[in-house]
Amino acid sequence: MILWFRNDLRTHDNPALHYFLTRPNSEITRKAFFFVSEKQWIEHDWSEIKIDFIKRHANALVSELAELNIDLELVLVPDFTAQVTFLKNYCDTNKIKEVIANSELEFNEQQRDSNCLAQGIPLTLFEADVIIPKGKVLNQSGAMFKVFTPFKKAWIKYIAAHGFDYLGKVNTTDASPCNVNNVQQIENSNTSAAWPLAKEYESTALISFFKDKITEYADYRDIPSIKGTSGISPYLAAGVISPRFVLFSLLHRFPDLLLATDSKEFSWLNEIIWREFYRHLMFHEQRLCKHQCFNQKYQSLSWSNNPITFNAWCEGKTGYPLVDAAMRQLNQTGWMHNRLRMVVASFLTKHLLIDWRLGEKYFMQHLIDGDLASNNGGWQWAASTGCDAQPYFRVFNPIRQSERFDPDGSFIRKYLPELESIPAKHVHFPHQYIENQQLALYWPPIVEHKTARLQALAFYK
Ligand SMILES: Cc1cc2nc3c(=O)[nH]c(=O)nc-3n(C[C@H](O)[C@H](O)[C@H](O)COP(=O)(O)OP(=O)(O)OC[C@H]3O[C@@H](n4cnc5c(N)ncnc54)[C@H](O)[C@@H]3O)c2cc1C
Numbered sequence: 278m279i280l281w282f283r284n285d286l287r288t289h290d291n292p293a294l295h296y297f298l299t300r301p302n303s304e305i306t307r308k309a310f311f312f313v314s315e316k317q318w319i320e321h322d323w324s325e326i327k328i329d330f331i332k333r334h335a336n337a338l339v340s341e342l343a344e345l346n347i348d349l350e351l352v353l354v355p356d357f358t359a360q361v362t363f364l365k366n367y368c369d370t371n372k373i374k375e376v377i378a379n380s381e382l383e384f385n386e387q388q389r390d391s392n393c394l395a396q397g398i399p400l401t402l403f404e405a406d407v408i409i410p411k412g413k414v415l416n417q418s419g420a421m422f423k424v425f426t427p428f429k430k431a432w433i434k435y436i437a438a439h440g441f442d443y444l445g446k447v448n449t450t451d452a453s454p455c456n457v458n459n460v461q462q463i464e465n466s467n468t469s470a471a472w473p474l475a476k477e478y479e480s481t482a483l484i485s486f487f488k489d490k491i492t493e494y495a496d497y498r499d500i501p502s503i504k505g506t507s508g509i510s511p512y513l514a515a516g517v518i519s520p521r522f523v524l525f526s527l528l529h530r531f532p533d534l535l536l537a538t539d540s541k542e543f544s545w546l547n548e549i550i551w552r553e554f555y556r557h558l559m560f561h562e563q564r565l566c567k568h569q570c571f572n573q574k575y576q577s578l579s580w581s582n583n584p585i586t587f588n589a590w591c592e593g594k595t596g597y598p599l600v601d602a603a604m605r606q607l608n609q610t611g612w613m614h615n616r617l618r619m620v621v622a623s624f625l626t627k628h629l630l631i632d633w634r635l636g637e638k639y640f641m642q643h644l645i646d647g648d649l650a651s652n653n654g655g656w657q658w659a660a661s662t663g664c665d666a667q668p669y670f671r672v673f674n675p676i677r678q679s680e681r682f683d684p685d686g687s688f689i690r691k692y693l694p695e696l697e698s699i700p701a702k703h704v705h706f707p708h709q710y711i712e713n714q715q716l717a718l719y720w721p722p723i724v725e726h727k728t729a730r731l732q733a734l735a736f737y738k
Contacts, residue, residue, distance in 0.1 A: 280309035280347065281364070281378040283386070283516075285405045286334040287475060288341055288447045290519035292403035293379045295444045298345070306373070309342060309349040311335050312363070313463060316355035321385070321649075322641035325468055326611035327515070330645055332465035334517045337474050343460050345447060351463050357389040365396050379405035379516075382559055383649050384566035407553055408441050408520050411560035414553075421561040425665045428557070429550050433535050436524075443525045469611070469645060475517035482508065483523075487530050495544040501603075501614040502688040507545070510646035511612070513552065523549060555654035558664055565653050568634050570662035578662075578736070580632040587631050589723050590624070591639055593692070596722030598704060599679035600624050602692035609692070611645040616682050622659030623673040627733040628724050633660035661737065669737035672730045679705035695719055 280297045288294060297305060313335070318328055335351055342349045354363055364376065380402040381387065393400045404410055414431050415421065422428035473482070486507045490497075497505025512518035524546075528534060531542050559565050570576045589595050593604035603617035613621070618640075625636045637656040641647040657663025661671075683689055686704035690697055695718045696704055703710035711718055 278305045278375040282311040285379045285516040290522045293377045312360045326645045330469040336462045443521045495541045499616045514646040514648035555650040559650040571664045575662040581630040586629045594720045596720040597675040598689045602689045605692040626660040627672045628729040676706045
């Protein structure tokens with residue numbers, strides 16, 4: 278028996294690893310693989326920062342598994358086809374009877390696993406990316422919910438009735454003596470160095486978020502100049518922290534949380550349930566992996582896709598300070614605040630009438646937390662083409678959003694130093710002020726809000 282790591286580079290609450298370690302010694306080989314498939318990753322639009330983050334965790338896991346006397350080999354192969362070929366040869370040569378792994382949600386990954394089985398690779402899959410197994414939260418007709426709130430209620434009810442599996446940490450003291458020599462490491466760019474490894478995040482930032490910040494989450498989660506959110510998304514997206522561990526820790530601190538859905542702390546769990554919603558949805562609707570609108574009536578919208586305005590959006594040069602500061606946050610750090618993701622996605626699709634799929638791709642290519650299900654869900658929500666999306670006639674006013682969520686302009690000034698000297702009153706849309714002062718600091722707006730809004734309404738109608 279061998280172990281195959283994929284989007285689950287962790288020892289903590291890893292069902293495949295747990296199964297592997299609880300088999301009799303005679304059945305297992307103490308050999309594990311992780312495929313470094315850069316060609317495939319780039320085809321899937323993974324950003325450089327995300328790839329670096331994954332490589333750092335792969336390197337760390339090699340050392341951690343060596344302590345459990347498991348030899349994790351990092352195999353450089355270009356793509357999924359090469360992964361299957363490698364495994365087939367390895368299994369045949371070494372007479373492997375079982376390959377243990379955790380399942381992956383996305384269509385190409387599932388195709389790869391089907392190819393493995395078709396070629397006779399004895400693959401056994403567990404599930405490690407959600408709290409409640411996908412396919413278990415269903416409406417009365419036995420189908421997936423199409424609206425978040427009833428899904429959330431059913432999700433809570435399921436946990437109340439069945440609990441959830443949490444396997445905990447692996448006990449290293451039980452491990453057999455370590456025979457693994459030459460701990461292998463792969464090169465990485467260190468572009469993600471600002472994000473500590475999962476083990477450190479779990480024991481420091483996450484604990485202090487639960488202790489000091491979660492009660493204020495509802496008040497500050499929409500203010501991009503304040504660090505009011507958890508910053509856990511890269512870890513969940515890369516599978517290096519288990520969502521079940523997150524719920525376990527949360528309930529340990531707030532035991533009655535599932536009964537207190539109006540509490541401030543619950544508002545954070547609510548977001549974790551949104552993550553579950555989008556993953557369960559993608560499980561039922563695999564067409565979402567293939568660039569289709571959830572709401573098929575929008576499939577044939579003829580987007581303008583103007584390359585000039587698209588580039589201005591990408592580079593943070595739209596002339597709308599909050600949109601531009603947000604895009605520069607993404608370009609400079611590989612992460613963007615949730616409120617801003619909503620604002621820039623609305624601006625791209627509704628003000629510029631550019632296909633949400635171009636924005637979705639750009640996000641994936643730049644985010645450290647790029648995740649197909651959440652990204653697709655977020656983009657289709659903003660573009661009004663999605664499941665339980667915002668209605669098409671809701672068009673965020675980027676100036677009003679800026680006044681509400683960055684009232685003194687401190688977030689804007691952080692990423693647009695050219696607006697440093699503009700008074701708070703004018704920073705949300707500084708063009709008139711700049712003209713009066715005869716300054717030439719900033720880009721003129723690429724569209725006029727009121728006109729763009731009317732165009733969007735006509736377009737969707
Ligand atoms: C257009 C758009 C694109 C997005 N793309 C991604 C993406 O590629 N990867 C990603 O992880 N999230 C994505 N999100 C969701 C959300 O913006 C991020 O999860 C959040 O900003 C991450 O910061 P945090 O960990 O500090 O969040 P917190 O506010 O601390 O939330 C905790 C966790 O809950 C989950 N969560 C929060 N909000 C959402 C949401 N709206 N949908 C699904 N799960 C959520 C995330 O796992 C997040 O880490 C997107 C949202 C939008 C509107």
